[in-house]
Each structure stands twice: as C-alpha cells, then as structure tokens.
Amino acid sequence: MHDATALLDTLATLPLAHCSGRPATGAYPDRLKPILSLAAHAEAMTEIADWPGYAPTPLIALPGLARAAGVGAIHYKQEAGRFGLGSFKALGGAYAVLRLLKKEIARRSGQQASSRDLLEGRFRDIVGNITVACATDGNHGRSVAWGAQMFGCQCVIYIHATVSEGRRAAIARYGAEVVRTAGNYDDAVRAADAAAKENGWFIVSDTSYPGYTDVPRDVMQGYSVMVEEALRQWPEAAPPTHVFVQGGVGGFAAAVCAQMWERLGDARGRLVLVEPDKAACLYASALAGAPTAVHGDLDTLMAGLACGEVSLIAWDVLEAGAADFLTVPDSSAVTCMRLLADAPYGDTPVVAGESAVAGLAGMLMAAARPDTAAALGLGPDSRVLFFGSEGATDPALYEQLVGRSAEAVERGAA
Incomplete structure (x- = not known):
C-alpha cells in the first residue's frame, strides 16, 4: 500500500x-x-x-x-x-471488422448478413478469403484479431518497436499473424497500409486520414x-x-x-x-x-x-x-x-x-x-x-x- x-x-x-x-x-x-x-x-x-x-x-x-x-x-x-x-477497444475494432465483412458479402453475393449469420458460419466461403490488417499499440489490434477470429476471416497485425511482449502475445492468442516494425505507432500505420495495398488486404484502422474515413467511423x-x-x-x-x-x-x-x-x-x-x-x-x-x-x-x-x-x-x-x-x-x-x-x-x-x-x-x-x-x-x-x-x-x-x-x-x- x-x-x-x-x-x-x-x-x-x-x-x-x-x-x-x-x-x-x-x-x-x-x-x-x-x-x-x-x-x-x-x-x-x-x-x-x-x-x-x-x-x-x-x-x-x-x-x-x-x-x-x-x-x-x-x-x-x-x-x-x-x-x-x-x-x-473490444467494441470498436471488432465492430469495424463486422461492418467491413457485411459490406463485402453484400458486394460479392448480393445478400445481407448479420453478426448471427457470421457467428453461425454462413458465408464462410467469402469471409475465409478476406484478410484484415491494422497497426496497433496493443488494444485495438487485439480487438481486430478477436473480431477476425470470431467472424471467420484472416488477420495480420502490425506493432511498433516499443509495444511490450505481453501485448504482442495477447494479440497472437486470437490467431493473428503479428509483425513487429521499427519506429513508432505512426510508422507501423504506414507499414500496415503498404502491406495491405501489396497483398489486397483490408485495413481496419482506428485513425482516419485523407481518403480513409469509413472504417474509423465504424470503430x-x-x-x-x-x-x-x-x-x-x-x-x-x-x-x-x-x-x-x-x-x-x-x-x-x-x-x-x-x-x-x-x-x-x-x-x-x-x-x-x-x-x-x-x-x-x-x-x-x-x-x-x-x-x-x-x-x-x-x-x-x-x-x-x-x-x-x-x-x-x-x-x-x-x-x-x-x-x-x-x-x-x-x-x-x-x-x-x-x-x-x-x-x-x-x-x-x-x-x-x-x-x-x-x-x-x-x-x-x-x-x-x-x-x-x-x-x-x-x-x-x-x-x-x-x-x-x-x-x-x-x-x-x-x-x-x-x-x-x-x-x-x-x-x-x-
């Protein structure tokens, strides 16, 4: 005390x-x-x-x-x-993952989906081929990884140099691939964005910037x-x-x-x-x-x-x-x-x-x-x-x- x-x-x-x-x-x-x-x-x-x-x-x-x-x-x-x-953060990243998957299901199949649909494995043929990614200090990435695991898509999370090993392990526990980068949080944001463009992934970021506002709004x-x-x-x-x-x-x-x-x-x-x-x-x-x-x-x-x-x-x-x-x-x-x-x-x-x-x-x-x-x-x-x-x-x-x-x-x- x-x-x-x-x-x-x-x-x-x-x-x-x-x-x-x-x-x-x-x-x-x-x-x-x-x-x-x-x-x-x-x-x-x-x-x-x-x-x-x-x-x-x-x-x-x-x-x-x-x-x-x-x-x-x-x-x-x-x-x-x-x-x-x-x-x-459990509320934000995972909800943005859900919203993104719902939009992709509608775009690819013309059907509307709910949380319950995804939790029960419907549309797994679409969702399983989608990868979401983001940069994180720890908590947002954990939420995105959890949401991806819960709804059935793939996930890659970028963390920066000073994120603790405990926080890295907590993200990996939800099945995400975790990539550590040099530099600070904003450097990790840029690394995640570049990788997503190269690989056709979807960024689920909690910060908005010019041309990228829909997902952060959902978060x-x-x-x-x-x-x-x-x-x-x-x-x-x-x-x-x-x-x-x-x-x-x-x-x-x-x-x-x-x-x-x-x-x-x-x-x-x-x-x-x-x-x-x-x-x-x-x-x-x-x-x-x-x-x-x-x-x-x-x-x-x-x-x-x-x-x-x-x-x-x-x-x-x-x-x-x-x-x-x-x-x-x-x-x-x-x-x-x-x-x-x-x-x-x-x-x-x-x-x-x-x-x-x-x-x-x-x-x-x-x-x-x-x-x-x-x-x-x-x-x-x-x-x-x-x-x-x-x-x-x-x-x-x-x-x-x-x-x-x-x-x-x-x-x-x-």
Whole structure:
C-alpha cells in the first residue's frame, strides 16, 4: 500500500499543461451526424448486444476519492472486463471488422448478413478469403484479431518497436499473424497500409486520414455502446458536469463527445481531453486550431495513447465539442494506478492500466491547482465521469508499476 496523502501531493507538483477549446453550444450539429450519430449507434448497439458474452461493464462510484479531490462525485466506467479482452477497444475494432465483412458479402453475393449469420458460419466461403490488417499499440489490434477470429476471416497485425511482449502475445492468442516494425505507432500505420495495398488486404484502422474515413467511423461508432451504457447507469439526479477522457488519435474521445452531445445537448457536461505530454497531438492541434502532428519516438508509458497524428474525422467532432485539452507526465499515470488499486479512501479497489488513468490524472492534477480548477469549473458540486479504458492488459507491467498483481487487487475488491 502507498501513502494516500503522498500520492495526491505528488500529483499537485507534477507539470500540467492546459489549453482551452472552443466548444459549440446548442444541439449536436447535423454536419457531424455523417461521422457519428444516434441513428448509427442504434445499429451498433443491436449488433454488439448479440455477440457472445455481451454485458454492460460496471460504472463504479468512488465517493472517497471524490471527497479527497474536492469534487462532488466521481464515477468510473470500468472497461477491464469487456468481452474478456481487457479494454473498451473490444467494441470498436471488432465492430469495424463486422461492418467491413457485411459490406463485402453484400458486394460479392448480393445478400445481407448479420453478426448471427457470421457467428453461425454462413458465408464462410467469402469471409475465409478476406484478410484484415491494422497497426496497433496493443488494444485495438487485439480487438481486430478477436473480431477476425470470431467472424471467420484472416488477420495480420502490425506493432511498433516499443509495444511490450505481453501485448504482442495477447494479440497472437486470437490467431493473428503479428509483425513487429521499427519506429513508432505512426510508422507501423504506414507499414500496415503498404502491406495491405501489396497483398489486397483490408485495413481496419482506428485513425482516419485523407481518403480513409469509413472504417474509423465504424470503430468509433462501436465505442458509442460504452457511452450509452454509462448514461443509462448514471446514478446522479443531474448529468455529469465534467467528462475527462484520454486522447490518443481522438476516436475514443470523439465517440464520447458525440454520444453525450446528441443525447444531452447543452447538458452534456464539459469534455476535457487528457494526453501524455510525450504524445500530445490533440493538444498541439488545439493550440494550432487545426490537425497537427507531433513527432519523435512518442515513448510514453501510456502505450495506448502513443499517437502522433490526429484522426481527421475525430478532430471534426472534438474541435466542435471539446472544452479543454490537458497534458500529463507518465509518472502521473503510475500514481493514479496505485490510487485506484489501493483505494485508500474506502472505495472499491479498481484495476486500471496505464492508458486508463490519463483522464483521472488530469482531473486530480487540475483540482489541486486553484487557477486550473477555476478555469475548468471544478469544485464541490462537480459530478465527474471517467471511462477506465483498460485493465491490466500487460499483467507483468501492471504488477511492476503497482507493486502487486491485478489478481491481488481484485481479491481486495471482492
């Protein structure tokens, strides 16, 4: 166990950068509905709810931590158990694989297919000859590999130099061929794209770029299932005042933004994006007022957020809907992983991976700084929603950082 006061005091001293966005008011704009919408969400919800093992993940109240942070309520959507894959990404990559296969079946046979059709092996003569591929920091690739295995197509996943062996093995477990490349995540994206063009594969990427938007849109729409669950589970009389979300390429944050905005309008709460300071492409884009890449090795501990280039369609949503952009150091993630695991304020212990806690780190660091707290409107009446995007997706690294295994933490929660 770690000293709770020392952990919070440490967060108060770490460097925090803040940039204000320009969020629009009023109803969710019609111009954004071709990207993400409640109408498209309804299809995603229907399909995903029919997959084996579907169940809403829990929304965990953390009243003790809320008191310590000086806010009214904290609710943490725990995605560690999603379909046994360890992260929310199970919803996105696999759903995009399904959508792609359905389109190819319709194109090649003129017939319409559903999740149930593919799960039962119909159209295997078509599906078995299709190969999907992508680049990943770990979780997206695991979802694509799982979806390919579940629906019966082939799969090749590209990982970059710093992706851990544990995450590589977790992808390979679902039958995918895993190719490690030199360089960073964006280099792996380019390698996967080149191989797909050469071999006639289909790229299932969670980031969009010029000429490639349909599949990333499906990935993001899959994530909307998680957001809808959270809204249905929300226990407070009034909706969240703040939603702190992790950055990455922006697809996760855009799904949260769009679903809450179309559901709640101006009552959707203040959306705050949080990124590692070593891979802050959304923060750089907010400063520049346009999609802006950051370069270098992007070597952040928060591996799922090690992205240097913004997803263009995600940026369209976030530029309109995000209120604030924060960057936090890697050490803040370790501190927050320990805070959730130790539960020193009497809350339920929570297993959270490195990329799951960026939002929490941003909120706790902002709340400890009076000027930043005031700028973000954080105070004793704030009701804060977090999406705990992953559990211990690399169990060995988790134990190294927290000081005990995920299983030991879960036993403490039982």
